[in-house]
Structures are given as structure tokens and as C-alpha cells.
Amino acid sequence: MSELVPDGVPTFAVVGKVNMGKSSVLATLLEVDDEAVIRISSTPGETTSCQVLPVEFDGREMIRFIDTPGFARPLAAMRAIQQLHEAAGGSGSPGLKAVEAFCEEYGGTGEFEDEVRLLEPLVAGAGLLYIVDASKPLRDTFVAEMEILRWTGRQRMALLNEKEKDPEFRDDWKNRLGSYFNLVRTFNAHEARFEERRRLLKSLLEIDEDHRETIEETIRFLDDEWRQRREESAEVVLGFLEDAVGYRLEKRVEERDLELPHRREKLGQELNKRYYEEIAKKEEKAVEKILDIYRHHLAKIEVTATDFTGLDLEEAETWQKWGLSRGQLALAGGVTGGTGGLAVDAATGFLSHGLGALVGAVGGAAAAFWKGNELPDLALDLQKGMKLAQGEGTAMRLGPPKNENFPWILLDAVLGHYQAIISRAHGKREELVLDHDKMNAGVVQKLSGDDRRTLQKWFLSCQKGRPDRAMEREVFAIMSRILSSLEDD
Ligand SMILES: Nc1nc2c(ncn2[C@@H]2O[C@H](COP(=O)(O)OP(=O)(O)OP(=O)(O)O)[C@@H](O)[C@H]2O)c(=O)[nH]1
Ligand SMILES: [Mg+2]
Structure with a gap:
């Protein structure tokens, strides 16, 4: 396991297109209102590198979240992964190996910088939370993102961060997300209170069976x-x-x-x-x-x-x-x-x-x-x-x-x-x-x-x-x- 994903600590990367509210979701979930710790801004591309955000109780890291830069060029990245997959003689859909090859190929080159950074924790073994804003129409670029995430094979949950009330494209999203993710939930970064935060942690149990005990223990700590x-x-x-x-x-x-x-x-x-x-x-x-x-x-x-x-x-x-x-x-x-x-x-x-x-x-x-x-x-x-x-x-x-x-x-x-x-x-x-x-x-x-x-x-x-x-x-x-x-x- 890598430094990003330590052994025994359930780890989840929060991913999605730029400006969807990834950092906001984490800030609300982890109760961080400090801009020096989690930066939030209406300028897309605010988060530029992976940021480790541990959930700690009694000095022990119980769960780890990783804030990531948003997808910037998902369609091109999808094609690049596909090409690497085919070049390696693969057939059918690319898998984790091709995603890993993509990170190796482009890491440090300056090309696909954001995609490489956001995929690294997944390659290292993290589960993922995919954040979408259901007031945005579901375009091809989003489908490319979902496709890449599916290729990683990691446990994944989609979160609808509804920036607007009753978002126009909620049903489109829900229908589509269902086929790419193990679980689809709603979590409003500007509205969520304790109950919703708790519920979100609880749903991690459904995508990470291996760490059931640790996650349950964390919820007990949280309640206390x-x-x-x-x-x-x-x-x-x-x-x-x-x-x-x-x-x-x-x-x-x-x-x-x-x-x-x-x-x-x-x-x-x-x-x-x-x-x-x-x-x-x-x-x-x-x-x-x-x-x-x-x-x-x-x-x-x-x-x-x-x-x-x-x-x-x-x-x-x-x-x-x-x-x-x-x-x-x-x-x-x-x-x-x-x-x-x-x-x-x-x-x-x-x-x-x-x-x-x-x-x-x-x-x-x-x-x-x-x-x-x-x-x-x-x-x-x-x-x-x-x-x-x-x-x-x-x-x-x-x-x-x-x-x-x-x-x-x-x-x-x-x-x-x-x-x-x-x-x-x-x-x-x-x-x-x-x-x-x-x-x-x-x-x-x-x-x-x-x-x-x-x-x-x-x-x-x-x-x-x-x-x-x-x-x-x-x-x-x-x-x-x-x-x-x-x-x-
Ligand atoms: N009204 C509303 N605005 C939100 C919500 N969540 C995020 N925003 C706003 O959306 C903008 C982007 O939020 P961020 O959390 O920085 O988004 P991000 O996905 O981390 O963006 P990058 O790091 O640039 O990829 C900010 O102006 C937030 O205040 C929400 O639930 N409701
Ligand atoms: Mg951010």
C-alpha cells in the first residue's frame, strides 16, 4: 500500500469534475471551516493537488478522505487510457492496469496533470466518492469521467450535491449513476447537518465491507x-x-x-x-x-x-x-x-x-x-x-x-x-x-x-x-x- 492509502485505514478519494463541490462536501462532512485547510472557491480548479484529510479520534486515524483536483479533460483522458490499454494488447474494456499505466505514462509530464493526481489514490487502493451537481446537464464529459472511474474497479459511491433545490437534471443523473456506481446518495454540502453526515459515513459500510468494524467504531465515536x-x-x-x-x-x-x-x-x-x-x-x-x-x-x-x-x-x-x-x-x-x-x-x-x-x-x-x-x-x-x-x-x-x-x-x-x-x-x-x-x-x-x-x-x-x-x-x-x-x- 502507498503512503496515500495506509493499511487498515479505510480510505476514500473524493472525485468529480472541477467546481462540483468536492471540497465543500468534505468540509461539511469533516467540519472544517478553515480556508487554510480546505480551500473552497467559485473559481474552477481551486484544488490542485491531493489533500489527505484524516478523521481522527483519540489521536488514531480511523478513516481517511482525500480531496482531489477535479477532472479537467476527461474525454481526452478516457481516450488516452483506451489507447494505452490497446497498445498493451488488451481487448474489451480497460481496467485498473490501464489506469495505472496512464498515471505512469503522464505523471510528471505536465499533461493530464489533474487526471493523474486524482487517479493516483484510486490506483493505490482508495474507494471513491463521485460528486455531481444535479443542476448541471449530464454531458458526454461526465460519462467519460464515470467510465474512467468504473475502469479503476474500485468501490464507488456517487453523491448528488444539490446546489439548487429540486435540480432540473436529477432524474437523468440518478438513472445514469445507478449503472456506474455501487451506491447513489444525496448530500448537500450547504445544508447537511449531523444526521446527514452520520448517514453518509454509514453508507461507507455498504461500499467497504473490509473495514466494517473500523467504520462502525468511527460512527460510535462520532455519536459520543x-x-x-x-x-x-x-x-x-x-x-x-x-x-x-x-x-x-x-x-x-x-x-x-x-x-x-x-x-x-x-x-x-x-x-x-x-x-x-x-x-x-x-x-x-x-x-x-x-x-x-x-x-x-x-x-x-x-x-x-x-x-x-x-x-x-x-x-x-x-x-x-x-x-x-x-x-x-x-x-x-x-x-x-x-x-x-x-x-x-x-x-x-x-x-x-x-x-x-x-x-x-x-x-x-x-x-x-x-x-x-x-x-x-x-x-x-x-x-x-x-x-x-x-x-x-x-x-x-x-x-x-x-x-x-x-x-x-x-x-x-x-x-x-x-x-x-x-x-x-x-x-x-x-x-x-x-x-x-x-x-x-x-x-x-x-x-x-x-x-x-x-x-x-x-x-x-x-x-x-x-x-x-x-x-x-x-x-x-x-x-x-x-x-x-x-x-x-
Ligand atoms: N449553493 C451551493 N453552492 C455550493 C454547494 N457546494 C459547493 N458550492 C459552491 O460551488 C463552488 C465550488 O465548490 P468547491 O467545493 O470549491 O468545488 P470543487 O469541486 O472542490 O472545485 P475544484 O477544487 O475547483 O475542482 C463554490 O463556490 C461553493 O461555494 C452547495 O451545496 N450549494
Ligand atoms: Mg476543490
């Missing part, structure tokens, strides 16, 4: 890894919720900032904004972790404080798009009703004149202090002599938001991101920016009543700043289940 990723993600989501739902922003305040109404107003707006900036950062960090877990490096997450604007309890739209509906929230045990002013839970006795005025302003019905801000109301806590990192002083503590739907909105947001992440094919190289605007929210509304009640109870404990540890296992199980359900949507 997928479950692990889901569990790690569930932990990330819960960590984020615990942190964000219970978040309190502490800020030392100077007496002089409280003396004049316009200063108080400015301070209030600043703090409010900072609060949601911190929440946005937490959401971004959590999503970055999930992107990392699922090996996405091209996709980005962008959340800004203003994403949380308009989350007004009074606004019907908020209730439709985000979080739970009013009725669901009530059933889950949330206290519904009214925006409520800002809770002021402060040791008023200690307050100086300025702070007293602030409390009056935010606690009163007018809530003049916060006027103009569009963010959900925050609980406000004012204390004199509160311990701060910078030392003793007059401190304000803001948060969590009084909007009872807020934890549900945060959960909805991360679930929306999660769904986008697991649906993203690695072979797709356009930029992906995850944000709230394009998000498919509304997942939490579909949860069961039991799950909602349990989560709500846990959220309330988080909001109080004392996450209920006794609920952790149950909450983790619920979250893993929710994440798993998103895979089927």
Missing part, C-alpha cells in the same frame, strides 16, 4: 462526541442563564451626581445601558463557547445592549416573538401583571438628601429618573456603606430586570443561536453573523408545561442571586433535552 458537545453546550447555556438572570451591577455613586435632576437622569441612563451591555457580553461569551464546541470559526456573534430594547411587558409584539406568552408565564408560576415601577429596596435611613431624592424619583409612579430609557425596568437597590471592590462608599446596585419574561427571553436568544449553529454547514464559507434580528425565536413557547414550571422555579432562585443547587441535575436534564430537540427542527 456529538452527545458530549450537547452536554457541554447545556452547561454553557445554564451557566450563562444563572449568571445573567442573577446579575447585579454595582456602582459607587458620588453624592454630587445625585444632587441635580439632570445628573441623576444621565447617571440612570448610563447605568441602565451598562447593565445591558454586560448582559450582551455574557450572551456573546456563551455563544462563542458554543461556536467553539461545534468547531465554527467563521461565524460570529453580535449582541448589543439595544437588542434588549423594546422588551416592554406592555408590548404585544414582545410577547409574541420572545420568551413565554403571558398565559404560559402565569401557568409556569411567574407573577404576571403590570410593568411595576422600579423596586427600590434600600436602607433609606442612611440616605443623604440626594439619594433620598433619587429613591423618590425612581420609586415613584412618575419614575422620572429613568424616563426616556427603553430598556426593561431594573430593580434598584441603594445602600450606603455597602461593600464595594473599591472600598466603602455609597453604592447602587441594579438588577435584575423586573420583567418576569426576561430569563425566558435570554433562554430564547441562546436557543435561537444554538439552532443556527448546529444547522450551519462548515462547507458554507459566507460570513455568518448571529444576531437577535435574524433569529428564529419562540422555542421556549413550545416547551412542555412541566419543563416551564421547573425552569421558572430555577430562574426565580437565580434572580434572587441564590441558584437552587438541588435543582441542578433536573435543570441540566431539561436543557439537554431541549438542545436535542432542536436537532430535529
Whole structure:
């Protein structure tokens, strides 16, 4: 066996005409979104040499794929192989020997460079996956490619990479491919998710009997890894919720900032904004972790404080798009009703004149202090002599938001991101920016009543700043289940 096709490692070359999506199929199958590892481009002839792409688990190479340059001159190559076959006194159809002779004859000459390179792994013993784009008409050149591949005698599977929906020539292709290949499957490089990737690996079993055990073992590794990723993600989501739902922003305040109404107003707006900036950062960090877990490096997450604007309890739209509906929230045990002013839970006795005025302003019905801000109301806590990192002083503590739907909105947001992440094919190289605007929210509304009640109870404990540890296992199980359900949507 050659270096390209090691003993004991099931090896498959991915072949086809230039620009059919060979590299994209491999990038999606193997979760590679790095252009430095697999180059993908709309310019035909992007891949110019064979590239070994191992599937490794625990440092062991389980399966090997080889990306190859596309066929450039299949008709001429077919004739050249035929001629070599006849020159050697062969009759009937050429076979592997003639293909081997072709590689020897033209290797290093510069002629049929791409064909020689793509046929080398096959000569060395690799099985093959032939990629076609069924939106292209089936021309003679394709027939020549299929003929050459059949001559190699290697185990072969054809993959329809449907770049367009319902491709025009699908039936033509299917009929023809059936007579040249042991197996015909569909695999869309831009759409395929875990299930399709798994199914593709499984179908390798049908073309490579000799390595059945290794391939089955690889699929088990893959399943384990997928479950692990889901569990790690569930932990990330819960960590984020615990942190964000219970978040309190502490800020030392100077007496002089409280003396004049316009200063108080400015301070209030600043703090409010900072609060949601911190929440946005937490959401971004959590999503970055999930992107990392699922090996996405091209996709980005962008959340800004203003994403949380308009989350007004009074606004019907908020209730439709985000979080739970009013009725669901009530059933889950949330206290519904009214925006409520800002809770002021402060040791008023200690307050100086300025702070007293602030409390009056935010606690009163007018809530003049916060006027103009569009963010959900925050609980406000004012204390004199509160311990701060910078030392003793007059401190304000803001948060969590009084909007009872807020934890549900945060959960909805991360679930929306999660769904986008697991649906993203690695072979797709356009930029992906995850944000709230394009998000498919509304997942939490579909949860069961039991799950909602349990989560709500846990959220309330988080909001109080004392996450209920006794609920952790149950909450983790619920979250893993929710994440798993998103895979089927
Ligand atoms: N819409 C869509 N475009 C695809 C799909 N697969 C590949 N493409 C695009 O088709 C072009 C060629 O893809 P590559 O994966 O580079 O094709 P290739 O067969 O490796 O090409 P060469 O290496 O040049 O032979 C790129 O612009 C891809 O983004 C698909 O499933 N859907
Ligand atoms: Mg390529």
C-alpha cells in the first residue's frame, strides 16, 4: 500500500469534475471551516493537488478522505487510457492496469496533470466518492469521467450535491449513476447537518465491507462526541442563564451626581445601558463557547445592549416573538401583571438628601429618573456603606430586570443561536453573523408545561442571586433535552 492509502485505514478519494463541490462536501462532512485547510472557491480548479484529510479520534486515524483536483479533460483522458490499454494488447474494456499505466505514462509530464493526481489514490487502493451537481446537464464529459472511474474497479459511491433545490437534471443523473456506481446518495454540502453526515459515513459500510468494524467504531465515536458537545453546550447555556438572570451591577455613586435632576437622569441612563451591555457580553461569551464546541470559526456573534430594547411587558409584539406568552408565564408560576415601577429596596435611613431624592424619583409612579430609557425596568437597590471592590462608599446596585419574561427571553436568544449553529454547514464559507434580528425565536413557547414550571422555579432562585443547587441535575436534564430537540427542527 502507498503512503496515500495506509493499511487498515479505510480510505476514500473524493472525485468529480472541477467546481462540483468536492471540497465543500468534505468540509461539511469533516467540519472544517478553515480556508487554510480546505480551500473552497467559485473559481474552477481551486484544488490542485491531493489533500489527505484524516478523521481522527483519540489521536488514531480511523478513516481517511482525500480531496482531489477535479477532472479537467476527461474525454481526452478516457481516450488516452483506451489507447494505452490497446497498445498493451488488451481487448474489451480497460481496467485498473490501464489506469495505472496512464498515471505512469503522464505523471510528471505536465499533461493530464489533474487526471493523474486524482487517479493516483484510486490506483493505490482508495474507494471513491463521485460528486455531481444535479443542476448541471449530464454531458458526454461526465460519462467519460464515470467510465474512467468504473475502469479503476474500485468501490464507488456517487453523491448528488444539490446546489439548487429540486435540480432540473436529477432524474437523468440518478438513472445514469445507478449503472456506474455501487451506491447513489444525496448530500448537500450547504445544508447537511449531523444526521446527514452520520448517514453518509454509514453508507461507507455498504461500499467497504473490509473495514466494517473500523467504520462502525468511527460512527460510535462520532455519536459520543456529538452527545458530549450537547452536554457541554447545556452547561454553557445554564451557566450563562444563572449568571445573567442573577446579575447585579454595582456602582459607587458620588453624592454630587445625585444632587441635580439632570445628573441623576444621565447617571440612570448610563447605568441602565451598562447593565445591558454586560448582559450582551455574557450572551456573546456563551455563544462563542458554543461556536467553539461545534468547531465554527467563521461565524460570529453580535449582541448589543439595544437588542434588549423594546422588551416592554406592555408590548404585544414582545410577547409574541420572545420568551413565554403571558398565559404560559402565569401557568409556569411567574407573577404576571403590570410593568411595576422600579423596586427600590434600600436602607433609606442612611440616605443623604440626594439619594433620598433619587429613591423618590425612581420609586415613584412618575419614575422620572429613568424616563426616556427603553430598556426593561431594573430593580434598584441603594445602600450606603455597602461593600464595594473599591472600598466603602455609597453604592447602587441594579438588577435584575423586573420583567418576569426576561430569563425566558435570554433562554430564547441562546436557543435561537444554538439552532443556527448546529444547522450551519462548515462547507458554507459566507460570513455568518448571529444576531437577535435574524433569529428564529419562540422555542421556549413550545416547551412542555412541566419543563416551564421547573425552569421558572430555577430562574426565580437565580434572580434572587441564590441558584437552587438541588435543582441542578433536573435543570441540566431539561436543557439537554431541549438542545436535542432542536436537532430535529
Ligand atoms: N449553493 C451551493 N453552492 C455550493 C454547494 N457546494 C459547493 N458550492 C459552491 O460551488 C463552488 C465550488 O465548490 P468547491 O467545493 O470549491 O468545488 P470543487 O469541486 O472542490 O472545485 P475544484 O477544487 O475547483 O475542482 C463554490 O463556490 C461553493 O461555494 C452547495 O451545496 N450549494
Ligand atoms: Mg476543490
